[in-house]
Structure formats: structure tokens, C-alpha cells
Amino acid sequence: MRLDEAPNFCPIMNTVKVKLPDGSEKTLKNGVTLAEAAKSVGNRLAKEALAARINGDLVDLSAKLENDVAIEFLTFDSEQGREVFRHSSSHLMAYAVQELFPGTKFGIGPAIEEGFYYDFDKPGGFTEEDLNAIEKKMREIAARAIPFRRREVSRKEAMERFRSLGEVYKVELLEGIEGDTVSLYELGDFVDLCRGPHVPDSSYIKAFKLTGLAGAYWRGDERNKMLQRIYGTSFTKEKDLKEHLHLLEEARKRDHRRLGRDLDLFSFHEEGPGFAFFHPKGLVVWDALMDFWRKEHRKRGYVEVRTPIILARSLWEQSGHWDNYRENMYFTVIDDRDFAIKPMNCPGGLLIYKTHLHSYREFPLRCAEVGLVHRHEKSGVLHGLFRVRQFTQDDAHIFLLPEQIVDEVVGIIEFVDFMYKTFGFSSTVELSTKPEKHIGSDEMWEQATSALKAALARVELDYKLNEGEGAFYGPKIDFHIRDCLKRTWQCATIQLDFALPEKFDLSYIGSDNQRHRPVMIHRTLYGSIERFLGVLIEHYGGAFPTWLAPVQAILLPVGESHRPYAATLLERLRNAGVRAEADLRDDKIGFKIREAQLQKVPYMLVVGDREVSSGAVSVRHRQRGDLGPQQFEDFLASLQAEIENRTL
Numbered sequence: 351m352r353l354d355e356a357p358n359f360c361p362i363m364n365t366v367k368v369k370l371p372d373g374s375e376k377t378l379k380n381g382v383t384l385a386e387a388a389k390s391v392g393n394r395l396a397k398e399a400l401a402a403r404i405n406g407d408l409v410d411l412s413a414k415l416e417n418d419v420a421i422e423f424l425t426f427d428s429e430q431g432r433e434v435f436r437h438s439s440s441h442l443m444a445y446a447v448q449e450l451f452p453g454t455k456f457g458i459g460p461a462i463e464e465g466f467y468y469d470f471d472k473p474g475g476f477t478e479e480d481l482n483a484i485e486k487k488m489r490e491i492a493a494r495a496i497p498f499r500r501r502e503v504s505r506k507e508a509m510e511r512f513r514s515l516g517e518v519y520k521v522e523l524l525e526g527i528e529g530d531t532v533s534l535y536e537l538g539d540f541v542d543l544c545r546g547p548h549v550p551d552s553s554y555i556k557a558f559k560l561t562g563l564a565g566a567y568w569r570g571d572e573r574n575k576m577l578q579r580i581y582g583t584s585f586t587k588e589k590d591l592k593e594h595l596h597l598l599e600e601a602r603k604r605d606h607r608r609l610g611r612d613l614d615l616f617s618f619h620e621e622g623p624g625f626a627f628f629h630p631k632g633l634v635v636w637d638a639l640m641d642f643w644r645k646e647h648r649k650r651g652y653v654e655v656r657t658p659i660i661l662a663r664s665l666w667e668q669s670g671h672w673d674n675y676r677e678n679m680y681f682t683v684i685d686d687r688d689f690a691i692k693p694m695n696c697p698g699g700l701l702i703y704k705t706h707l708h709s710y711r712e713f714p715l716r717c718a719e720v721g722l723v724h725r726h727e728k729s730g731v732l733h734g735l736f737r738v739r740q741f742t743q744d745d746a747h748i749f750l751l752p753e754q755i756v757d758e759v760v761g762i763i764e765f766v767d768f769m770y771k772t773f774g775f776s777s778t779v780e781l782s783t784k785p786e787k788h789i790g791s792d793e794m795w796e797q798a799t800s801a802l803k804a805a806l807a808r809v810e811l812d813y814k815l816n817e818g819e820g821a822f823y824g825p826k827i828d829f830h831i832r833d834c835l836k837r838t839w840q841c842a843t844i845q846l847d848f849a850l851p852e853k854f855d856l857s858y859i860g861s862d863n864q865r866h867r868p869v870m871i872h873r874t875l876y877g878s879i880e881r882f883l884g885v886l887i888e889h890y891g892g893a894f895p896t897w898l899a900p901v902q903a904i905l906l907p908v909g910e911s912h913r914p915y916a917a918t919l920l921e922r923l924r925n926a927g928v929r930a931e932a933d934l935r936d937d938k939i940g941f942k943i944r945e946a947q948l949q950k951v952p953y954m955l956v957v958g959d960r961e962v963s964s965g966a967v968s969v970r971h972r973q974r975g976d977l978g979p980q981q982f983e984d985f986l987a988s989l990q991a992e993i994e995n996r997t998l
Contacts, residue, residue: 657698790849
């Protein structure tokens, strides 16, 4: 709740006037704490406020009001409120570790999405059993209602304190901090180097759970010591914690790495860390995704191109990737000349554009590329298909006139919406603007950002503004899809670029028969196809809709005498374009059905004496169970319609 908006906050020299929703006003003296200010607004806010902003700066509720300030109270309903709450939870966990395991050294303990963690260096390490003891101690500390206290000290004093305690990691952090003053936070006997803010006291943190233990290199660098990272999650209400833990359990069941193995879709090997090996069934799903993708692109006037994986260093210097992205690239030398494996497809697309002179009549020129790219990721962050070193982008580079930008971006937004709805996803949108590290003039960035805002306004799409988070060559619109476990994934993006056409001296012949500079849009829909496939596996729990399933129907003959009939139907299914198999083993029919269920095959077609004599099949669905006997032709027509319509 903002006191400067909803309550019509009105600062004057010695008092703060707050107009309440019922029309009444309260006058507060300068010097009252934010906690007292929250209480004056109402008991609910007093109970729910965790921290606040004063003139945009994050502060504790113990901070005091002064003249000419605007206040925004942070509750758990806000992203920053949750971050404060979970950061405080990490301090609570660290205090419990300090009490239980003296001699442990402390790294860092930030809030993360849906939780928090802290990195520790404990002699002998932690065990999974230790987590229960830590959690119990956390509850004891929380019940004591110990206040979080902030202290401003000199950098020298902080250095001496942590050095005397042997806290080598805190000392290293202090050595990298500029300025003479730092802030420390005390929670009982636990003192941490921290900017804050924090919740008022430990009793605020009631609903929490430690969720895991993992290794983590200090500061994410494999050259440093391996620490142990304890993960946890926390909420203000027990019911929200229980719901979250249920979703975590569902996520474990749906883990795409396990399902990828169980369903024989893909694998990873030590011989290629971060590089996925796709098996026949996995490639079937891949091809189904790409067949759909290509069909829809052709409808919308895209052409497809392909560019090399390895290109000369000089190209990456010209594009700006060498200066802005070099730490994520792989390099090689060919004939005494430096080359790089491409981390992005766009420079190659620019070279294709330059092979001949274009006319304004060709625009928008929509060139799509399913391009294999490589990015150097640290081993500690690799995670199945979600974080790999080799992946495939469904890129498109669109060249157009400045006056075509808004129409084209609107068309892409509608394309994204169509694609995601096909898979059953809804999405949220973010607009990211000029980062500190960028190329191109301020005028270019202003024009590009204004055009993206105009497109979003035309389709009346709400969006979150991320200042300074754009690509180094242009502002962007990102789409975040929400899966069945309420997690969000950034996939599609629209990036508007005035800079690279300038750097590569692109041109076209305009209606005035003169050369002009085109504008360029970088765009993906799936994003990384590998990652999108991982998201789909977890969203569907491996039970792909029929149009995507590796095996869409499986024939299950009851006995040996029924195999010829099953073989005939198998041929007819395959000739009709259905991905079908037959289980011709001597096992009992119940076992075959269970096996097909485990493989999440949409339709099981049982054939016995009755089906052979009547030209029918007994149909079972993996979710709806026994659907009874159907004439084969009727079943096939229904199946084909389901596949054609991409029914979910």
C-alpha cells in the first residue's frame, strides 16, 4: 500500500498527514517509525508490513520518518516483500547453524525465487539428517522473537571483526566493497555483512521448510573451494507453505531428467557435459514441434535460412559480441586465423541479407533460422535440458521499414499468443530497456523503446517494465509462460534493433530510389527448443497430447492368434500417418497395458477374438480408462481429427 497514492500522502515540514480510505486523516510526527506509521493506517497493514521504501530506498520498519518522504509498505504479496522475508529466513537458518555447528564458516545467503539458501563451509560437511536439526533450531529461534538490528560500521571495523572470527569469506567480500562504511545485521549472536532490509524480528518467520542440500563453488567459480548450500523456502502462512511443498513434490515426480530417461527421450553423458543426446522417441517429439513451427511460419510469410556454426572472430568483433559476450563463447583457430563457435544466429543472418541489394517492396522480409548455438556455461549451473551448452534457437530476423515496426511487432505478439495457447500456456509480458553495457545511440534506443511500447498499447497488453535489462543491441519484449505447477519460464522474445544494421552498413532502395537503413527485429517463439521441450515434459508430466506423443497408439494382441490382425491394423495406422507400435510379446494383456501406461501412450488398442471377428478394437485411454469396443475405421477417424486439431 502506498501512502503517497491510495491514502493521498501529503508531507509537510513537521508532520505527515495521511488520508485514510474512509476519508479521515491522521497526523504523524516526524521521527515516528515506519512500524508506527503502518499501525496508524490499520491493524492489517501493521501485521502484514515486512519492510518499506522511503523515497524509493528499501528500509527496515524501524527506520524513522522525516520531512518530504513518500512511503511504500512492502508485504508478502509483493515481489520485493517476499525477497525481504526470505532473505531474513536465510539469516534465521544461518543463526541456527551457528548455534548447532560451531566452527562453520559462512558464505552468502540470498533470497531466490520461491525460497532462499545459504552457503556454508563446515568441517566434515552436513548430512541430510542435519537439516531436521537445523529446522528444529530455527523454530526455537523464531519463537524467541529476536529482533533484526542494523548497525552502520566502518569497513575497517567490519574487516577486523570478521577476520578475528576467521570468517574468510566475509573478509573477501569486504575486500571487494568500495566505500568506508558498511552495514551489519544482528540476529541474536549471529552477525552478518548485509545491506538489508529485514523483517522486524524472528517471530515473523513461522512457515518454512529446508528443502535440499547441494554443493556450490564459492562465488560460482570452479577454481574456488566447494561449499555446501542449504536450500529452504518460507511463507507467512502455513497453508501457502503446504501448497508449495505439494507443488515441489509434483515437480519431483515430473522432473524432465527422470522422465527423459524413463520414456527413452534423451540422455546426457560425461563425454559431453551440457550436451543432450536425443533418442529416437525424443526426436519424434522434436520433429513434431518443428513440423508445427514450420507450417505456421509458412502461413505468415517467413522463409527459412541456415548459417554456419563457426565464423571468424572479425565478424563477432563487428557485431559487438566479442566485447559484450566473449566470456560465454568457445573459440578455435583455423589456418592461423581466430574463429568462434556462434552463441547467436544474428550475425550470419546479416551476412545473408548483404548478399544482394534489397528494395523497400520486399519488406517486411521475414527470415527464420533453426540454428544450433553454443554458450559456455559453468558446470555447476548445468541442469538437464533447462541449462545446456549446446542448444537450438528458433530464431527469426525480420528486416523492415521504421513505419512498419508497430504493425510487425503486433503481428509477432499475436503469433506468440497463438503458439502458446496451442500448448495450453498463458503468458505474462516484460519490457526491458537500455542496459548499461550497450551499443547504438541514445536516440536509437529511445525510438526503439517507444515503438515497442506503442505495439503493446495497441494490443492492450499489460507488462512489467525492467529498466536496464534489454539486450546489448536493443530493447526487448519477453514472454513468460506459466506451467501447471505455477512456475514461469521465459521463452519467446521480440528484440528491436537499430544498432546492428548500422554496424553492418545494411541498406535498401527506398521509394525515392535512394539508399536507406532498415530496422531489424530479432525474434524467437520456443526460445531454446531443448529448454522448451523440457518445460513441456514437466508441464504434461510426460503424458504429451496425442499430436506430440512419440507413440500415439499401441496395439495389444491378447494371444498369438491375434497377432496377424494386430499387424494388419498397425500397417493401416502407419499408412494413415499415425505413430503406432504393437506389443507382440507373450506376456499377459494386463502386463502389456501397464507397460503402455508407464510409457504414457495415449491409446491402447486391445485385440482378441471378438475384435478379430468384428473388425473392431477395444480402446483404452491412458487417463480416461476403458472406452469400450469401436469399429477400427471410426477410431482411426477420431484419432486423426484429434491429431489434426492438436487437441490437448
